Amino acid sequence: MSNEGEWIKLDNMSCPVKECPGLKIPVNWVCAKDGQSVFVNEYGRIKCAASISCSGIHIANVCEWGWKCSNDKFHKGQYIIADWEGSNFALSEALRFANKTSSKWISQLVLSLGEQFDE
Numbered sequence: 001m002s003n004e005g006e007w008i009k010l011d012n013m014s015c016p017v018k019e020c021p022g023l024k025i026p027v028n029w030v031c032a033k034d035g036q037s038v039f040v041n042e043y044g045r046i047k048c049a050a051s052i053s054c055s056g057i058h059i060a061n062v063c064e065w066g067w068k069c070s071n072d073k074f075h076k077g078q079y080i081i082a083d084w085e086g087s088n089f090a091l092s093e094a095l096r097f098a099n100k101t102s103s104k105w106i107s108q109l110v111l112s113l114g115e116q117f118d119e
């Protein structure tokens with residue numbers, strides 16, 4: 001997958017797994033495999049990388065990315081793939097107030113997520 005798009009660091013996003021009680025607690029996300037920061041772009045891709053401009057070490061669509069927040073009572077060490085509703089909610093809430101994204105970017109993300117989870 002290419003590095004194109006406008007990437008934004010996933011700071012302060014609540015856990016997108018809908019059933020997770022940690023839903024409302026914002027988390028700074030890092031990659032499970034290497035501890036690198038996690039970024040998202042408007043095409044609904046997630047990457048982990050050393051910095052925003054670096055190409056991803058791990059890169060995947062949101063619909064394939066596993067999430068684990070600090071609520072281990074719920075996750076029990078498991079990385080869980082979020083559904084469309086949870087992903088859409090957590091990402092747009094986190095990014096709408098980040099002041100880094102345009103409304104065009106958010107609209108494109110919502111569109112991309114809709115396509116991903118529709119397949």
Ligand SMILES: [Zn+2]
Nearest residue numbers: 031034048058
């Ligand atoms: Zn990684």
Ligand SMILES: [Zn+2]
Nearest residue numbers: 015020022069
């Ligand atoms: Zn969680």
